[in-house]
Structure formats: structure tokens, C-alpha cells
Amino acid sequence: MLFLTDISNVVDFNFDAVAKDMLAAMKEVLCGNWPKVESAARQFVRGKERRFKLLSGSYLKGEITQQEFALYLEDEKRIFEAEIEALKVVSKALAQKVVNAAIDVFVKAVRAAV
Numbered sequence: 671m672l673f674l675t676d677i678s679n680v681v682d683f684n685f686d687a688v689a690k691d692m693l694a695a696m697k698e699v700l701c702g703n704w705p706k707v708e709s710a711a712r713q714f715v716r717g718k719e720r721r722f723k724l725l726s727g728s729y730l731k732g733e734i735t736q737q738e739f740a741l742y743l744e745d746e747k748r749i750f751e752a753e754i755e756a757l758k759v760v761s762k763a764l765a766q767k768v769v770n771a772a773i774d775v776f777v778k779a780v781r782a783a784v
Contacts, residue, residue: 685723688779689715695771699764706759714753715772721746726780739780747773 696711697704704711725746729739747769754765 684779685719688722688776689719691775691779692772695775696768699768699771700760703760703764707754707757710757711754711768714750718746718750722776726776726783729780730783743773743777 692715693711696715697708700707700711725739725742728734729736734742750769750772751762751765754760754768755762760768
């Protein structure tokens with residue numbers, strides 16, 4: 671199991687740019703609901719920075735396989751969906767679309783770094 675605690679040796683990964691793109695993808699899906707969730711969405715994405723940096727670094731350094739990366743990412747997706755859904759502003763289906771859009775951006779950024 672990957673313990674997401676030590677980020678001292680993480681591969682350089684520009685999470686600021688990725689976070690900005692993740693938020694843009696979320697905004698596109700949420701459309702009119704964006705103003706209601708923007709602040710919380712920004713906090714959620716920032717709150718994931720440490721875990722996403724470690725996850726991407728572990729994968730890029732070959733410490734975890736593509737399959738393990740996908741499993742950890744699926745866990746992160748479930749947590750993220752629950753956070754968005756807990757806002758009670760959007761439906762579960764929309765929360766899933768929002769998170770999928772954000773995670774797709776993250777995965778594309780990791781693949782580009784390979």
C-alpha cells in the first residue's frame with residue numbers, strides 16, 4: 671500500500687497548472703452552479719495537492735504500476751465525489767461528471783510527464 675506522507679522526493683510536477691486546468695474543467699461541467707461551489711471546489715482541489723503530487727511522483731518514478739496508480743486514483747475519485755456531493759448543490763450524477771472532468775485533466779498531465 672502506498673502511504674501518502676513523504677513528498678520530499680516527489681518528481682517535479684507542476685500541480686499549480688494542473689489544478690488550474692482541473693478547476694476549469696469542473697467549471698465547464700457545472701456551468702450555472704459554478705458560483706455556488708467555486709470556493710469549495712478550489713479548497714477541495716488544493717486539499718488534494720499533497721496526495722496528487724505524491725501519487726503522480728510515485729507513478730512517474732516507477733514506484734507503483736499503472737494498475738496501482740489507477741486503483742489509488744479511483745479511491746481519490748470516490749472521496750472527491752463525496753466532497754462535491756456533500757455540498758448539496760448538485761446531484762450525484764453531476765458530481766460524478768465534475769470529478770471525472772477534473773481527474774481526466776490530472777491523468778492527462780501525468781501521462782504527458784511520462
